[in-house]
Amino acid sequence: MLASLEGAVTAATLALTAMGLSLVFGVMRVVNVAHGEFYMLGAVIAWFVSTTLGTHPAIGFVGALIVAPVLVGLLAAAADRLILARINYDPERTIVATIGLLYILQQSTLMTFGPDARPVEPPFNSRIALPWWRQGENGLEMFYPWGLATTSYKLFIIVAAVAILIGLWVLLTRTRIGLVMRATQADREMATAFGIPVERVYAMVFGLGAGLAALGAVLIVPVQQAHYLMGADPLLLSFIVVIIGGLGSLPGTIIAALLIGMSDGIISVFFSPTLAKILATLVVAMVLVFRPQGLLGKASA
Amino acid sequence: MTDKTPTRAPFTRRAALATLGATGASLAVPGLLPGLGGTAQAQSGDPIKIGFQVHRTGIGAAYGRWYDRTSQAAVARINDMGGINGRPVELVSEDDGTDPKRGAEVLEKFANQSNCDVAFGTLFSHVVIGSAPRAAELKLPYFVVSEGHHVASGMLNRYTLQPGITDVKSQVIAMAPFVGDNLGKKVTMMFADFAFGHDHRDFFSEAIKEQGGKVIKMIAIPPTETSFTKYFPQIPQETEVLYHVMVGPAVLTFVKEMGEFFGPSRPEIFGYIDSLEAVSIDSPGLEFLEGTYFWEGNPRYAQTDQTEFDKAFREAVGVDDSGASITDPADVSTYAHMFGCWETLNVIKAGMEACNYQGPEDRQALIEAVEAMTEMPASMDHPQGDKLFNGKTHQVFGVQYISKVEDGMLKVVHTTSIEDGFYPDEVDYTTQPF
Numbered sequence: 001m002l003a004s005l006e007g008a009v010t011a012a013t014l015a016l017t018a019m020g021l022s023l024v025f026g027v028m029r030v031v032n033v034a035h036g037e038f039y040m041l042g043a044v045i046a047w048f049v050s051t052t053l054g055t056h057p058a059i060g061f062v063g064a065l066i067v068a069p070v071l072v073g074l075l076a077a078a079a080d081r082l083i084l085a086r087i088n089y090d091p092e093r094t095i096v097a098t099i100g101l102l103y104i105l106q107q108s109t110l111m112t113f114g115p116d117a118r119p120v121e122p123p124f125n126s127r128i129a130l131p132w133w134r135q136g137e138n139g140l141e142m143f144y145p146w147g148l149a150t151t152s153y154k155l156f157i158i159v160a161a162v163a164i165l166i167g168l169w170v171l172l173t174r175t176r177i178g179l180v181m182r183a184t185q186a187d188r189e190m191a192t193a194f195g196i197p198v199e200r201v202y203a204m205v206f207g208l209g210a211g212l213a214a215l216g217a218v219l220i221v222p223v224q225q226a227h228y229l230m231g232a233d234p235l236l237l238s239f240i241v242v243i244i245g246g247l248g249s250l251p252g253t254i255i256a257a258l259l260i261g262m263s264d265g266i267i268s269v270f271f272s273p274t275l276a277k278i279l280a281t282l283v284v285a286m287v288l289v290f291r292p293q294g295l296l297g298k299a300s301a
Numbered sequence: 302m303t304d305k306t307p308t309r310a311p312f313t314r315r316a317a318l319a320t321l322g323a324t325g326a327s328l329a330v331p332g333l334l335p336g337l338g339g340t341a342q343a344q345s346g347d348p349i350k351i352g353f354q355v356h357r358t359g360i361g362a363a364y365g366r367w368y369d370r371t372s373q374a375a376v377a378r379i380n381d382m383g384g385i386n387g388r389p390v391e392l393v394s395e396d397d398g399t400d401p402k403r404g405a406e407v408l409e410k411f412a413n414q415s416n417c418d419v420a421f422g423t424l425f426s427h428v429v430i431g432s433a434p435r436a437a438e439l440k441l442p443y444f445v446v447s448e449g450h451h452v453a454s455g456m457l458n459r460y461t462l463q464p465g466i467t468d469v470k471s472q473v474i475a476m477a478p479f480v481g482d483n484l485g486k487k488v489t490m491m492f493a494d495f496a497f498g499h500d501h502r503d504f505f506s507e508a509i510k511e512q513g514g515k516v517i518k519m520i521a522i523p524p525t526e527t528s529f530t531k532y533f534p535q536i537p538q539e540t541e542v543l544y545h546v547m548v549g550p551a552v553l554t555f556v557k558e559m560g561e562f563f564g565p566s567r568p569e570i571f572g573y574i575d576s577l578e579a580v581s582i583d584s585p586g587l588e589f590l591e592g593t594y595f596w597e598g599n600p601r602y603a604q605t606d607q608t609e610f611d612k613a614f615r616e617a618v619g620v621d622d623s624g625a626s627i628t629d630p631a632d633v634s635t636y637a638h639m640f641g642c643w644e645t646l647n648v649i650k651a652g653m654e655a656c657n658y659q660g661p662e663d664r665q666a667l668i669e670a671v672e673a674m675t676e677m678p679a680s681m682d683h684p685q686g687d688k689l690f691n692g693k694t695h696q697v698f699g700v701q702y703i704s705k706v707e708d709g710m711l712k713v714v715h716t717t718s719i720e721d722g723f724y725p726d727e728v729d730y731t732t733q734p735f
Contacts (some may be wrong), residue, residue, distance in 0.1 A: 003531075003534075006530050006531055031405070056324065071365055110358065114362075115357065115358045115362030115363075115550075116362055116363055116366075116579075117550035117551055117553070117554075119553055119554075119584065121585055125586070127561055141349055152560075180617050223528070223554070224527045224528060224551065224554055225527070225550065225551055225553060225554055226549070227527075229550075230527065233527070265531065268531035268532075269531050269534045271533075273526075273531055273532070
């Protein structure tokens with residue numbers, strides 16, 4: 001029970017972060033190595049917003065929920081215009097460029113925000129304990145064992161992530177912007193021919209992808225803490241998820257996020273967290289060997 | 302480009318190389334000069350340079366910040382009192398990234414580039430263990446403030462000394478009777494998975510066995526971990542005492558999630574304050590700590606029987622009565638450890654004065670002078686309390702404090718004696734050649 005809840009929390013934020021990575025790859029064919037740093041920036045901005053507003057944690061949190069993704073998205077869009085567009089989205093050079101971006105973001109955060117981990121207060125947080133029954137002196141009695149509990153905030157993370165993912169799906173399938181994005185993904189040159197401002201779509205997608213990572217971070221930061229090196233783990237996990245799900249396939253990404261998140265939670269609780277990481281990496285290797293295009297990826301022609 | 306400006310002399314590759322070479326040489330010369338000057342002689346006005354290996358970044362950053370402030374304050378005090386042997390003292394600080402590899406490089410820089418007389422200040426045990434062999438090769442006295450048992454275990458070398466803070470083995474031996482008598486016999490340990498945590502694992506389980514207790518489960522956690530809920534279900538139900546010692550940037554999350562895990566029905570909890578160093582004890586989510594116990598190297602909250610030395614020490618470093626910075630109450634110090642920097646610098650001073658230290662040629666005499674030290678009574682030089690130095694094992698022994706959380710403050714309930722922490726010598730460094 002606890003295990004699957006923990007897993008669901010991991011899966012929820014992972015789905016958001018990996019979604020961003022997958023979207024960027026799907027539409028732009030760019031492997032964004034700096035994705036984890038956008039995540040980290042989201043958390044750091046959340047800390048900054050919540051301490052500057054500094055009244056009730058809920059106000060700070062809602063502020064962060066709006067400000068952080070927008071700021072990070074704008075920053076990413078600017079990075080796209082200034083860097084990625086200049087190197088014509090050349091696959092190899094974009095990898096090197098985003099590695100550079102990773103270090104620039106990480107070290108600037110170290111210089112300004114500092115090396116400490118800082119907490120962000122959750123807007124609400126109450127411990128929800130689940131009762132259990134055991135055979136006692138007076139027959140069956142109810143008690144609250146250790147660990148059989150979660151917090152209301154963790155449940156909120158799951159709900160919020162699902163809501164955001166539904167929103168994203170509506171955006172991609174039901175709106176004009178989504179149509180334009182999908183058109184660009186399907187065939188860039190044809191899209192240009194039909195008068196779609198591909199350059200602007202690219203900037204928007206890159207911003208959206210980074211914004212999703214930031215959103216995931218804002219949701220998780222009250223559970224963890226904001227730290228300048230926090231981007232490494234989500235980046236790795238996102239790549240694992242995206243590879244398993246199939247690069248560029250959004251439903252595949254969600255399925256893989258659920259798979260990795262839940263198995264991480266369950267294996268960590270019952271065995272050890274190290275084993276969970278080993279297994280996740282093993283799954284990636286297996287997928288690459290037997291189904292290189294990923295679970296739901298389309299085989300390349 | 303050249304054909305558009307034919308009047309200018311062509312800028313050939315040869316000329317470019319010549320210019321570069323000349324620039325390089327002129328840059329190198331001033332770089333060499335202090336190197337020659339420093340080893341050749343030491344004039345009375347020259348400062349004594351203490352290389353300070355500081356964890357500015359990496360997992361030890363919070364400690365590094367306060368080790369830095371404490372050391373700066375200690376050096377300012379030494380200079381106000383006339384320096385060492387009439388010479389001013391200068392701290393040469395260098396970030397090691399809390400990384401053993403960089404730690405060794407930093408020592409090299411101290412010895413060969415900045416011409417430091419001694420190296421000092423390292424906390425994290427893996428950095429100490431990684432750097433100490435290089436200190437011996439460089440013949441650079443290396444004064445660590447790390448708590449680890451690696452100095453007294455004989456693992457290191459004659460050039461590495463720990464005269465400012467008691468080691469973990471001594472701390473847990475002194476503390477185990479209190480845990481066994483007052484809290485419970487069945488202990489589950491959660492510790493940071495590196496050398497420092499392993500010292501706790503090995504020596505506490507030994508020490509509690511002598512008290513008739515038993516460690517029923519050991520849970521190792523990587524110090525870079527950020528989420529801990531998944532580790533707690535491994536705690537067995539019959540646990541009477543949870544013993545925790547964590548380090549790293551996410552310690553607040555660790556303790557908070559511990560509270561969420563246990564809820565209202567927690568076992569007794571005994572923690573090393575390391576799990577909460579640089580973190581305010583009244584942070585939201587830590588209310589459950591009320592009534593739990595902590596080891597403290599030096600009590601964070603000023604106690605009612607506070608010594609005049611502790612008071613003056615707080616003032617000099619800039620720490621208020623609740624252990625936070627006087628300029629920013631949210632900036633909580635690493636009070637249980639940082640006194641070690643202050644005391645170590647004073648030991649270096651006393652050692653240098655005893656051997657009339659003049660320059661790097663007296664480094665061995667300095668080590669012998671420190672090895673000859675024994676009693677260090679509580680004073681402004683040793684504000685944490687009385688200490689006894691063992692020259693053979695290069696390790697100091699001191700009193701330990703056990704505090705209970707009451708009304709969101711740490712109140713000392715038990716102070717161990719120096720003798721409580723004694724154990725047989727495991728090494729005699731004085732027999733090793735320089």
